[in-house]
Amino acid sequence: MYFTCANVSLKRLLFVCNMILFLLILIFPPPRRLLLRLSGLSMARVLSLFRPQPVLALVSRYKPASCNMSMDSRVREVFAAAVEAVQPDAVVRQSVERKDDSVAIGGRRFTLKHNLHLVGFGKAVLGMAAEVERMMGDHLVDGVISVPHGIQQTMRQHGKSHLLPKENGQIEVMEGAKHNLPDEDALRAAEKIKQLAKRLTEKDLLLVLISGGGSALLPAPLPPVSLQEKLDVTRRLAAAGATIQELNTVRRALSVLKGGGLAKYAHPAQVVALILSDVIGDPLDLIASGPTVRSEVWPEEILSILERYKLLHCIPTSVKDVIQRQSRKDNVDESDTAGHVQNVVIGSNSTALERARLRARELGFHPVVLSPGVCGDVRSVSKLYGLLTLFACSPEEPPAEVAAEVLALGPEVGVASWDLCRTMRELGERRRAAAGGLAATCLLAGGEPTVELTGKGRGGRNQELALRVGLEWRGLELPPNGPIFLSGGTDGQDGPTEAAGAVTDAGLYAEAQAQGLDIEKFLINNDSYTFFSSLSSGKHLLVPGLTCTNVMDVHVLLFPSTFSNKG
Ligand SMILES: Nc1ncnc2c1ncn2[C@@H]1O[C@H](COP(=O)(O)OP(=O)(O)OP(=O)(O)O)[C@@H](O)[C@H]1O
Ligand SMILES: O=C(O)[C@H](O)CO
Known part of the structure; x- marks a missing residue:
């Protein structure tokens, strides 16, 4: 009897404490996360204890500021954070350490004696070179970089002058490869780079800046x-x-310079390549076709x-x-170039996904990173995202066949089965925790899918992927403020278009139909850019302009919580 009474009082006491804690959580926004963490509860759990609608309405008034942003703004913010993480100046700063007259790169130290030369080619190289000049300009003898057509003007227009080398400095900036295709201008730049490398002696240190797009910018x-x-x-x-x-x-x-050709010309100088990777798995011999990596x-x-x-x-x-x-x-290369060459990867798609993960968390989403190596045909990739949506959004556990279908897609889309299983499990756990609602979750992935061109329209793989995900969602019963998907090229350019990609949601199909746009027709003609430009005055397009970096594509799939605002 005594114990029963004590139990009842204890329960009452606990109930009162929980109520006080809950009221504190509601009333004071800043410590709310901390209190939730202390109590070990998620907001969804807390709310599932108190169902009445007035309480829910009260909660929605005390959401963090980010919750007032639309889903569209938040998905774009996550993408912007990914791009920010791989800004060319930042990645150089993080991997190069200057101390007096020496510099440490990739665990090795090199003495600087006015013996530093610089070459570079790729979409991110302009900003990388500007940072090298800032850090080591006093030892820089000369430099030639081959960068995309129009990039300097774009950087000036976007207020990014800090990504430009000095105007009358040591570095000659050569623009070329219009539309990402090798041309006469790029050919001239490649020749200059070759000549610079050829002049070097064993006293010299050649810094080679390499990033995606380098193949087209170094044609020989x-x-x-x-x-x-x-x-x-x-x-x-x-x-x-x-x-x-x-x-x-x-x-x-x-090619004369690819596959280690450039390092061969620079021999016997010491060669250090700083590489911003845009190839899945960061294979040194394939990024920009590996000009500093000897390959058979x-x-x-x-x-x-x-x-x-x-x-x-x-x-x-x-x-x-x-x-x-x-x-x-x-x-078979007889000269011992290998010992003189150091290749260092200073940033990659994983770097971008990591920052996106942090930003998604700040915006109130639980991040789940699928993989930085998504590849394969956009049809298979969109199918995968369609199926994964079921794990986050279905009112009930998806049948076992759905998981089997996801796993069967793995080899086609370059994602290992353990990553797929982990992702399905995490999405499922979030869905169950939301007790029949949606839990704010952000699925992140990166990579470079492909498109088989069958038509003559304008588009890119990101826009086509976004369009196909929109189609996949057509048949699903998704809530009106349901998921939103963004696919974007981190370089800011998707195929030969002005857009980097597009954003799509569950209402895309109906929106297109209402405006007389036949999605299937646009897809057959690979005309995703025309489609998105025509739909709702282009509001679904992602147009950040050239970003001066390149670590392939980033995919962001946001599932809102049941209590989110409509995007
Ligand atoms: N109309 C189109 N619709 C869909 N995809 C297209 C279309 N036109 C080109 N593409 C695809 O765009 C890709 C080229 O785009 P982009 O210029 O962005 O290349 P990239 O791979 O990002 O370049 P980089 O070599 O710099 O990494 C190719 O995979 C090509 O199949
Ligand atoms: O330039 C290239 O070859 C591609 O961007 C891959 O690095």
């Missing part, structure tokens, strides 16, 4: 292959859906790639000759 076709012929081959491969691994394996075989060319491999995409019959004789000429024996 092996004679007798002409620039146009090389361009034709790579263009056809890309249009047929070849991966960047396949594309750059072929590019390396047709296997003619059989090149021919099999061309055969895979049914291009063997239409490649020029010069290209066939150059491939055949490169027997493995010819490729």
Whole structure:
């Protein structure tokens, strides 16, 4: 009896304490997170204890400031944070340490004696070079960088002058590769870079700045292959859906500077390459086609790639000759360049996803990172996101076949089964915790899917992916303020368009229908840019302008909590 009474009083006491704690949580916004953490409860749990509508209405008045932002703004903020993390000046600062007359990079220290030379090529190289100049300009003898057409003007227009090297400084900035395609301007820059490397002696230190887009900005076709012929081959491969691994394996075989050629020219100087990776898994020999990484060319491999995409019959004789000429024996490099070369990856898609994860948390979402290596056809990738949506949003546990379907997609989209299982489990746990509602969750992924071009429209893989995810969601019963998806190229440019990607939600299909836009027709013609430009005055497009960085694409899928505002 005594114990029962004591139990009842204890329960009452606990109830009163919980009520006080709950009121504190509601009344004082700043310590609310701390109190929730102390009590070990999620907001969804707390609310599931107190169902009455007036309480819910009260809670929605005391949400953190970020909750007042629309879902559209929040998904764009997460993407912006990802891009911010891989700003070229920041990644250089974080990986290079200057102390007196020496510099430490990748665990090695180099003495600076007015012996520093700089070359670079890629979409992020302008800002990387500006930072190197700031840090080591007093020892810099000369430099040549090959950067995208128009990038300096864009940086000035966007108030990003800190990403520009000094106007009359040591670094010559050469712009080229309009629309990301090698051209005569890029060819001239490549020649200058080669000449600079050739002049160096064993006393010199050559800093090579490398980032995505570097292949197009450093074209040096092996004679007798002409620039146009090389361009034709790579263009056809890309249009047929070849991966960047396949594309750059072929590019390396047709180039003087790729595949370690640049390091060979710089020998016997010390070469240090700072690499901002835009290839899945950060393979040094493939990023910008590996100009500082010695790689063997296997003619059989090149021919099999061309055969895979049914291009063997239409490649020029010069290209066939150059491939055949490169027997493995010819490729063996006698000079000991390897000991003189250090390759350091200073940023990648994972760096961007990590910052996106933090930002998503600040905005009130529980982040779940799927993988930084999503690839494969956009059709498979959109299917994957459609299926994963079920784990976060279905009122009930999705049937086992759905999980099996997700796992079966794994190899096609380059995601390991343990990452898929972990993601499905985490999304499921969040859904269960929300007790039938939605739990604020942010699914993040990165990588570089591909599109098989069948039409002649304007678009890019990010816009096409966003459009396809919108289609996947069409048949699902999603709440009106349901999930939102963003796919964006971190370089700010998706295919040959002004947009970096697009944002889509569960209402996309109905919105398009109401405006007389037939999604299927646009997809058949690979016309995703025209579609998004026409839909609701282009409000779904993501247009940050050139970002001066490049670590592939970022995908953000936000699931709002049941109590979020409509986006
Ligand atoms: N109309 C289109 N619709 C969909 N995708 C397209 C379209 N046109 C081109 N693409 C795709 O865009 C990709 C090229 O885009 P982009 O110029 O952004 O290349 P990237 O891979 O980001 O370049 P980088 O070499 O700098 O990494 C190719 O995969 C190509 O298939
Ligand atoms: O330039 C290139 O080759 C691609 O961006 C991959 O690095």
